[in-house]
Amino acid sequence: MAVDNLLLLFLFLLTFKTGFSAEISVFVQTGDSVQLDIQTQKLPEFDLLSWRNDKSENVVKYISETKGVKPLNSYKDRVDFNDTTFSLTLKNMQKTDSGLYTAIASGDSENNIATYRVSVIDAVEAPVLTVNSNWFSGNFCTVNFTCRAHDLMINSSYQNNRCIAQEVTSQINTLNLNCSEESIICNHSNPVSWKKDRINIAPLCVNNKGIWPDTHTHTI
Numbered sequence: 001m002a003v004d005n006l007l008l009l010f011l012f013l014l015t016f017k018t019g020f021s022a023e024i025s026v027f028v029q030t031g032d033s034v035q036l037d038i039q040t041q042k043l044p045e046f047d048l049l050s051w052r053n054d055k056s057e058n059v060v061k062y063i064s065e066t067k068g069v070k071p072l073n074s075y076k077d078r079v080d081f082n083d084t085t086f087s088l089t090l091k092n093m094q095k096t097d098s099g100l101y102t103a104i105a106s107g108d109s110e111n112n113i114a115t116y117r118v119s120v121i122d123a124v125e126a127p128v129l130t131v132n133s134n135w136f137s138g139n140f141c142t143v144n145f146t147c148r149a150h151d152l153m154i155n156s157s158y159q160n161n162r163c164i165a166q167e168v169t170s171q172i173n174t175l176n177l178n179c180s181e182e183s184i185i186c187n188h189s190n191p192v193s194w195k196k197d198r199i200n201i202a203p204l205c206v207n208n209k210g211i212w213p214d215t216h217t218h219t220i
């Protein structure tokens with residue numbers, strides 16, 4: 001109980017110190033748009049509302065008296081500001097646009113009403129599945145294979161109509177492997193995209209008599 005209260009107090013102080021907003025992390029795919037909303041229901045009275053980037057440039061300034069909106073020249077063609085919701089939409093995002101964006105309402109005092117950590121990243125590259133070996137033992141087909149993408153790799157084995165599902169990660173990338181009865185599926189993903197590779201089992205599990213032991217009865 002005491003610990004809970006302490007934590008609440010701590011969170012309150014943290015919120016108090018930073019204005020209203022905790023930092024929100026958003027990922028955007030290169031070339032896409034992102035909409036940044038203010039993070040408070042009750043906006044304090046203000047004369048000027050501005051969205052700032054981490055070079056302390058005002059990407060957009062909004063004067064409440066005149067309802068005038070003034071975008072920074074370098075953002076002019078790719079920014080939308082909604083003067084009802086005060087949200088900022090940035091279009092055609094590039095990696096160099098990554099960074100901190102804050103919304104500040106200035107009146108008698110300055111209040112931070114939104115903070116975003118924006119990361120602009122590319123779509124993932126497709127993973128590649130390769131078969132290392134395939135053979136029969138008794139009636140069971142086994143396929144050893146590797147899935148690779150970027151700096152991630154999984155070696156695995158398909159046996160008895162299945163494989164063990166596996167996942168490896170590095171930073172924000174994830175490589176995920178799973179099998180169904182018919183195929184091996186490898187999925188490479190990051191917060192903005194995913195791509196997969198797939199291998200059909202059937203052609204790999206034809207035995208030396210040219211048949212599928214699992215689905216055919218062999219009679220001489």
Ligand SMILES: *[C@@H]1O[C@H](CO)[C@@H](O)[C@H](O)[C@H]1NC(C)=O
Nearest residue numbers: 080081082083084085086087
């Ligand atoms: C501003 O946002 C509101 C609420 O989402 C929407 O209804 C309105 O059309 C938007 N205005 C502009 C100019 O985009």
Ligand SMILES: *[C@@H]1O[C@H](CO)[C@@H](O)[C@H](O)[C@H]1NC(C)=O
Nearest residue numbers: 132133134143144155156157
């Ligand atoms: C197939 O992979 C298993 C482990 O996943 C390994 O023990 C075995 O030696 C491999 N076989 C071949 C022929 O590469």
Ligand SMILES: *[C@@H]1O[C@H](CO)[C@@H](O)[C@H](O)[C@H]1NC(C)=O
Nearest residue numbers: 132145146152153154155156
């Ligand atoms: C996967 O197998 C390849 C060769 O078959 C080997 O070079 C590599 O170290 C293995 N990687 C892992 C993560 O086991």
Ligand SMILES: *[C@@H]1O[C@H](CO)[C@@H](O)[C@H](O)[C@H]1NC(C)=O
Nearest residue numbers: 164165166177178179180181
């Ligand atoms: C792997 O695939 C099987 C069969 O499609 C499915 O039942 C299982 O839930 C999957 N496992 C994971 C971890 O996705």
Ligand SMILES: *[C@@H]1O[C@H](CO)[C@@H](O)[C@H](O)[C@H]1NC(C)=O
Nearest residue numbers: 176187188189193194195196
């Ligand atoms: C691949 O992974 C992503 C992220 O986890 C997921 O949204 C997507 O549905 C997966 N695709 C397949 C084919 O499993």
